[in-house]
Amino acid sequence: MSTFPLHKNSPDSSSTGGPKRPPIILGAMFRAVGAYPSGWRYPGAHHDPHTDPDVIKATALEAERAGLDYIFFGDWLATGADLEFRDPYLAARIEPLSAVAFLSGVTSRIGLIATVNATYSDVYTLARISASVDRLSGGRLGLNIVTGAEPRAAANHGRDAHWDNEQRYDSATELVDALRLLWDSWGEGALVANQERGVYIDPTKLHRADFPGVHHPVAGPLNVLRPVQGHVPLVHAGTSERSRQLVHTRADLALVALPSLAAAKEATDNLRRGVAGTGRNPGAVKIITPVLPIIGSTLEEAWEIHDTLVSLVPVSPGQHDGREGFPTGRSIAVLDEVIGTAAGHDLEADVSAADAAAFNARGVHLLDLVKHRSGRVPGSKRPVRWRDVLVNHLVPYSVVVGTPQLIADYLQSWYQDGGVDGFNVLTPYLGDQFERFTREVVPELKSRGLFRGNYDGVTLRDQLGLAVPENQFQQSGINDAPATDSLPVAR
Ligand SMILES: Cc1cc2nc3c(=O)[nH]c(=O)nc-3n(C[C@H](O)[C@H](O)[C@H](O)COP(=O)(O)O)c2cc1C
Structure with missing residues (x-):
């Protein structure tokens, strides 16, 4: 079942009925x-x-x-x-x-x-x-x-x-x-390279x-x-x-x-x-x-790959995990600032349906991301962990x-x-x-x-x-003085 809005149109029959779109x-x-x-x-x-x-x-x-x-x-x-x-x-x-x-x-x-x-x-x-x-x-x-x-x-x-x-x-x-x-x-014809005439460059085109x-x-x-x-x-x-x-x-x-x-x-x-x-x-x-x-062969396999990636993201229950370079606040405390109601929870614990009901709009958006990326829903057989919410907040890309x-x-x-x-x-x-x-x-x-x-x-x-752009010097004649002053003279 598709979870995305879908039209089975090819570019030849664009959904707008407009001109054919390139692939x-x-x-x-x-x-x-x-x-x-x-x-x-x-x-x-x-x-x-x-x-x-x-x-x-x-x-x-x-x-x-x-x-x-x-x-x-x-x-x-x-x-x-x-x-x-x-x-x-x-x-x-x-x-x-x-x-x-x-x-x-x-x-x-x-x-x-x-x-x-x-x-x-x-x-x-x-x-x-x-x-x-x-x-x-x-x-x-x-x-x-x-x-x-x-x-x-x-x-x-x-x-x-x-x-x-x-x-x-x-x-x-x-x-x-x-x-x-x-x-x-180098305008067209600037490099002559004519062995017979002994002309290498046409200075009027350089x-x-x-x-x-x-x-x-x-x-x-x-x-x-x-x-x-x-x-x-x-x-x-x-x-x-x-x-x-x-x-x-x-x-x-x-x-x-x-x-x-x-x-x-x-x-x-x-x-x-x-x-x-x-x-x-x-x-x-x-x-x-x-x-x-x-990508997985089945949706469940894809969710599993995503779950593994989420489980391997370094996050810390406290403000810092003590290692050099560890960003401060990759923690439940930071999530609390974002969604308004996360303080004090264990990262590996489940978000209950009651917790989720108290989320602000950003929290609801994050739950939506978690659902689309891992099929996890608070209170369901695939529950949401606090870690899921935090990591999906930290990963900014369009993950599908x-x-x-x-x-x-x-x-x-x-x-x-x-x-x-x-x-x-x-x-x-x-x-x-x-x-x-x-x-x-x-x-x-x-x-x-x-x-x-x-x-x-x-x-x-x-x-x-x-389209291939025309040479600007040919196009408008701008600055078309040949660059002869700095060129070596053939002898
Ligand atoms: C999709 C995307 C990819 C980017 N890739 C790079 C990158 O590879 N290297 C880089 O220095 N900045 C990258 N940027 C950052 C921007 O080029 C830009 O330097 C930065 O956002 C500051 O400019 P801004 O004030 O217009 O955003 C990327 C930005 C976007 C939106």
């Missing part, structure tokens, strides 16, 4: 030791980053075998003992641009998206690396531009403090504009960026050819108003966390209106949302637990009724769960006509249905 976009959001905070502790799960290169390779090849559109690497610019408890996958990891450079030689079709932090990037270096990886991969690179939320990153980059929202987004906006100018350095930014002033030209994709597709992930402006004006994909299916349609409609408000085609930005499926068919129902409903274009699929732990997605959920989506599952085009842009 669902599916990306693998790679987190080596699992996206669930306790994933690395799951029996048999990959848990030692020393062997990450093998795991990165195997995951990318599995994703490619299933025809996923891309594999996606997030990033974080600091580490500390606290990450063990919060986001273990961030603690010690391969840097994303290095991962996609590695994969460009190991894979042949799948898109490769790396997160870069605009606040701490040097634009010329980033333009060089990204154009290079795009060329090395035959046009499969994407960049996720973020501005960062980790204050410790500042000291790692010689700064006194992490910039405020305005400064970070001023910098990110400049970075995108400067990157795109640098990528356009352009300087001469970008006068405050944060990212840069001269150019770039010493790497234009990316195969023209401009590498840009994802943006953020939550603030400035973040939305960056998406509206400049992004190709928006990675947005949406609180519920009920809220998703309004959010995706607003985002598309915002894009249209800047004069762009509202379909020019693909809206992607993260989802963390936990069920059989491959139920997971497909969920994705279908978010695509059809929530208006998202696709999903960044998180895996609770790397072991069997990713293969269950690629080998059981993906075929189900294909059989429903919702997912393409093969590589129609050559580049990531082709795959995502994004």
Whole structure:
């Protein structure tokens, strides 16, 4: 039985009766030791980053075998003992641009998206690396531009403090504009390489960026050819108003966390209106949302996997468990602040029906999450423990637990009724769960006509249905003075 609203329509017969929609976009959001905070502790799960290169390779090849559109690497610019408890996958990891450079030689079709932090990037270096990886991969690179939320990153980059929202987004906006100018350095025909005539470069087609930014002033030209994709597709992930402006004006994909299916349609409609408000085609930005499926052959098996993960999340009955980095208040006391009535209970004890009746609205919402994720209901044969309520409060992702068919129902409903274009699929732990997605959920989506599952085009842009941008220098003649002053003269 489906627990999600469902329409058995293919994209050809959209529920709105509107024009045909492109198939669902599916990306693998790679987190080596699992996206669930306790994933690395799951029996048999990959848990030692020393062997990450093998795991990165195997995951990318599995994703490619299933025809996923891309594999996606997030990033974080600091580490500390606290990450063990919060986001273990961030603690010690391969840097994303290095991962996609590695994969460009190991894979042949799948898109490769790396997160870069605009606040701490040097634009010329980033333009060089990204154009290079795009060329090395035959046009499969994407960049996720973020501005960062980790204050410790500042000291790692010689700064006194992490910039405020305005400064970070001023910098990110400049970075995108400067990157795109640098990528356009080599106009069509600029690299002549004619052996007979002895002409290597046509200087009239090689352009300087001469970008006068405050944060990212840069001269150019770039010493790497234009990316195969023209401009590498840009994802943006953020939550603030400035973040939305960056998406509206400049992004190709928006990675947005949406609180519920009920809220998703309004959010995706607003985002598309915002894009249209800047004069762009509202379909020019693909809206992607993260989802963390936990998959079992039966619903009961999926619940069991989820229960095991919940039981392995480090929580403490007191304010602190005494270990360095343990976040204060991962306890019943904190839950009490959230739901109003938890104080004094044992984490492993059951929430009685009378306890549940006294929960505030946030508590009721958490009980609803627990029910959907584990089939547990207070006072039933599958009772709710206080631990269940606390852990579901601590895990912020869109977790969906069920059989491959139920997971497909969920994705279908978010695509059809929530208006998202696709999903960044998180895996609770790397072991069997990713293969269950690629080998059981993906075929189900294909059989429903919702997912393409093969590589129609050559580049990531082709795959995502994004138009190739014209070279800005050719387009408007801006700044079209040839960059001859700094070029060596052939003798
Ligand atoms: C779905 C999603 C994924 C994100 N992934 C990353 C990431 O990998 N690395 C990072 O530094 N920030 C990441 N962020 C954080 C944002 O990019 C941004 O830096 C942070 O939220 C601060 O910007 P804001 O004020 O616009 O939210 C992510 C945000 C969202 C919503």
